[in-house]
Amino acid sequence: MENQQRSDETAETFTWTIKSFSKLRNKLYSEIFFIGGHPWRLFIFPKGNNVDYLSIYLDAGDSANLPYGWSRLAKFKLSLINKVNSKMTKTKETEHEFNARESDWGFTSFIPLNEIWDTRKGFIVDDTCIIEAEIFVTKREHENQVDQAAKSATVAPVSTQVNVVSDNPSSKETSSIALGELVDFRGLGKIEKAFIPLLEEVCLRYPSLIESQQKRSRKFFEWAFTALGRVLHFLKTKKVKDMNDVLFVHLQDLWEELETFKFDLTWLEPHVQSALGMKNYMEKAVEVKKMKENVAVREMEIKRLKAKMASAEIDLEIAKRDLVKAEEGFKELDLDRELGYKA
Template identity: 50%
Template sequence: MENQNTKDKMFKKFTWTLTNFSTLDSKKLYSDTFSIDGHTWRIIIFPKGNRGNSMSIYLDAGVATMPHGWEKLANFKLILINQLNHERNIIRETSHTFNSEQGVWGYTSYISLGALWNSSLGFIVNDTCIIEAHIFVNMLDHENKLVESIENLFPMEMISTSSFDEVVDFIPLLEDVCSRYPSLIDKKKKKSQRFIKWSFTALGRVLHFLNTKKVRDMDDDACNHLQTLWEELETCGFELSWLKPHVQSALGMKTCVEKVLAAKRLEENVTTLEKNVAILEMEEKTLRTKRIEAEVNLEITRRDLVKAKEDFVECDLDAELWKTMNCI
């Protein structure tokens, strides 16, 4: 992914590489999510077509978690990469205002399935298909006003060199949540600049933690760190009912991680034991075969022994030959 930001426009390039494409049986496939301005997006495809005999490709703004009235204007390209000649990439470009009512936009008939699967055309090579999304997100008027409000909360003279990078990392996250919950700003306007900076930094730390940590990261140290950040944030006077479930869920992930890791260890043990059992079964089969062969040889040898004893005259093998001849 690549990104470049300006004050009123943000850009992101996202590449989705689908391997083993011919084995993907799902009607609908989703890419990993990627973030622009603290908001998550993803690509959706119907590899065998949404309607008709063409592959469908859409951009999903992930509005399911957005409040009513949320909207975002985006200019975007959906590109099917030609792996033999990039000059033959298929590029579809459009713009759309995504909102809580219409969060998915794209092309139902992007490319015919015949052309897609024609190996000489280069859209699927070594069973791999590559799709890119290039997105410019334009900030709407009310969003620009929101950014100005947040920037006013953090005047440059208040930000020390040591905290500057930290605050800059928080700004997109704060812009996103403040657009959903404007009261976060309204209730702090009458406070001192120092208190405002401290409060929103505390909020930013929690948001940054939740935005950057993965489930597997939630060990004892991470849980303790998040708990400390949350307790600090609770003293700031924000209305946090919207955030509390996310924090509680994250804090509960330690148990989930432990269960998942325990299950994985058991799966590995089962796999190892299954291999051992399979080896023993093969050895048992080999020994069973050898035993059968030995029993057959034993039976044959017994029969030969019986035949050899017929008309058999027993003699002393240690006797002197002369005496033996006299016996004859």
């Protein structure tokens, strides 16, 4: 078996310094880094992935574009560095065969949140923490053949995946948006056709977008501008009324992924934050709508009661007139006196 699966083995370390840790939202990606000839990235849930623990994962950096049959067996260690006492650094080790369907793996319960936030522990100093990934990649011979075939094949349509990550891949929930034909963008890479007009428009306004990625590889350029195109396409095609909880989470994931490519996005961030802020607006709009409906119901009830009262007043006047007529020529008697008789 070993003769049939001769391996190339690579072990390297990536260090991720995270500043302003207390200001982080639900999910954060590291920049993309290369080990074993393949892009990787880390991501964390600083407030826990539905648990009261810091959650840390390793992700195949281009999971949306992985070819059919691709896989990497990787042993890796994830460490939360203790900046006060290195002997107290928290490290967990595991291995996983990454592929197009199971593109991320890690630890949902890495360290309790109350422990990482304890200033005496030394994991967060000056609102900064450091995470290290030591990756030992095994690339089997048959995987080399898959990679070579993928390079020579026609580029296939890509898909966007939003993953709810857990240690067990069988429990992963994935929603996919299939994209269409890929076309050349300025001779620098192939991008989803629907994104091209949007990218052309913003690149004319902000030339630094192209300049910031020109020194990157062709593949990296494609990843970066595909990520940018996804955000632009989302903002262009979605309406305020469409924004439900699923789309809010999806936009948040798209934006966090785009931020890893180090574009100057100061021009785009206000629009994204405005769209994300629509969640509060929609919740308020629902509340206001319910209150308006409640007021309308009360007004209708008042109108009904007023109409009933008007009808009752008319009935009262009629009853009074009938009483007056009935009393004409009528003399009341003492009903308690004896009928008697006279002798």
